[in-house]
Ligand SMILES: [Ca+2]
Ligand SMILES: [Ca+2]
Ligand SMILES: [Ca+2]
């Protein structure tokens with residue numbers, strides 16, 4: 734019986750190890766929600782997010798935010814929008830909210846209780862590829878877009894509390910045609926992806942929360958991207974735990990063989 738069990742665990746382990754990843758980038762579940770900013774009948778201003786921007790905004794792929802996805806605790810943002818390269822988009826002075834002459838990506842805001850605004854924010858240094866997590870309160874200050882008010886907030890400014898050991902890095906990647914089509918996006922379009930780990934937020938705020946809402950926009954608010962999902966299980970930790978159990982079992986078996 735024990736031997737059968739050992740072989741079963743070993744076989745399962747081998748199967749898991751040898752399973753090829755179908756795609757380099759696996760986005761997980763589409764958690765995009767309607768951003769509530771519909772004013773017109775043009776198909777680019779609908780209740781969908783794919784091929785949608787806000788009313789009277791620029792309607793093409795390079796200004797389009799396509800969706801939010803969740804895999805384990807990894808939150809991914811997808812867009813035709815180039816998240817990291819602001820110099821692609823020059824901004825007239827009246828809409829240039831931070832004075833750098835370009836339209837820049839905003840920060841990634843997270844709400845976990847559904848009331849009184851956002852609870853935490855990934856303060857993202859887009860060009861540097863890193864971020865710092867802040868806890869927000871009533872005194873926290875934001876920069877806002879004035880072009881599409883409904884897309885606010887745009888960017889975290891100051892007076893949040895830094896969350897200990899909750900910095901991270903990312904690099905923007907592009908979906909292949911197959912990867913885009915696997916999640917229902919138009920494969921022929923350009924799709925940029927940036928990802929953030931929600932685990933520090935779950936650790937900081939506790940896992941008693943029932944769900945979260947995420948928000949992102951660019952400096953002009955051209956597209957308002959929202960996502961919502963139940964608070965994810967920290968699957969990585971769960972899998973690691975199972976792996977360690979398996980190792981312990983095999984270790985015990987080997988010791989048993991020697992005696
Ligand atoms: Ca699109
Ligand atoms: Ca969109
Ligand atoms: Ca700017």
Ligand SMILES: [Ca+2]
Pocket residue numbers: 768782785786787956957958
């Ligand atoms: Ca939108």
